[in-house]
Amino acid sequence: MTGPEQDPHTTRDPAEIPEGEPGAGPARRSGLRNPERAVRGLGAGTLSLEALVLLLAIQPIRVVGGDLGGAAIAAVVALAVAAILLAGMMRRPWAWNAGTVLQGLLILAGLLHWSLLVLGIIFALVWAYALHVRRVILG
Structure with a gap:
């Protein structure tokens, strides 16, 4: 182990690695068979979980939190339905932006x-992490 090429702790630019070696080429590979599908699944799963939590939170909020009015319940149900619909539309490129709007x-x-x-x-932070993972995997 004399040169930097043989030291496993040395990082090299992927463009400098000869073709055929792991990590070769200018594009980073995630190791996933279908990265787009994996990212869509992450987005859909996040939105589905959000919808489930919103619907399950109605009663505890009413009992513990006090006055959860009809408008608030309607808003929660509408947001949960929107999250479920968006989860089913994650193949559309605009769905990620719509998911961000939903968090707002x-x-x-x-x-x-x-x-x-x-x-x-909480869900805005989870969605931000999902967007970060999407950017890292898809570039």
């Missing part, structure tokens, strides 16, 4: 009840 709407629903603001912040 959930945060805005925090004006109706403080617990919706908390859920909105």
Whole structure:
């Protein structure tokens, strides 16, 4: 182990690695058979989980949080339905932007009840992570 080529701790630019070696070529590979499908699954799973949590949160919010009015319940149900619809449309390129808008709407629903603001912040962070993973995998 005398040169930097033989030292496993040395990082090299992928463009400098000869073709045929692992990590060769200018494009990074994720190792996934179908990275687009994997990323779509991540987005759909995130939105499905969000819809489930929103619907399951209605009763505990009403019991613990106090006055969750009809407008707030309608907003939660509408946001959950929108999340389910978007989860089914993740093949469309605009669905990722619509998912981001959905997170903003959930945060805005925090004006109706403080617990919706908390859920909105949590799911906005989860969605931001999903967008980060999408960018890393697809480039």
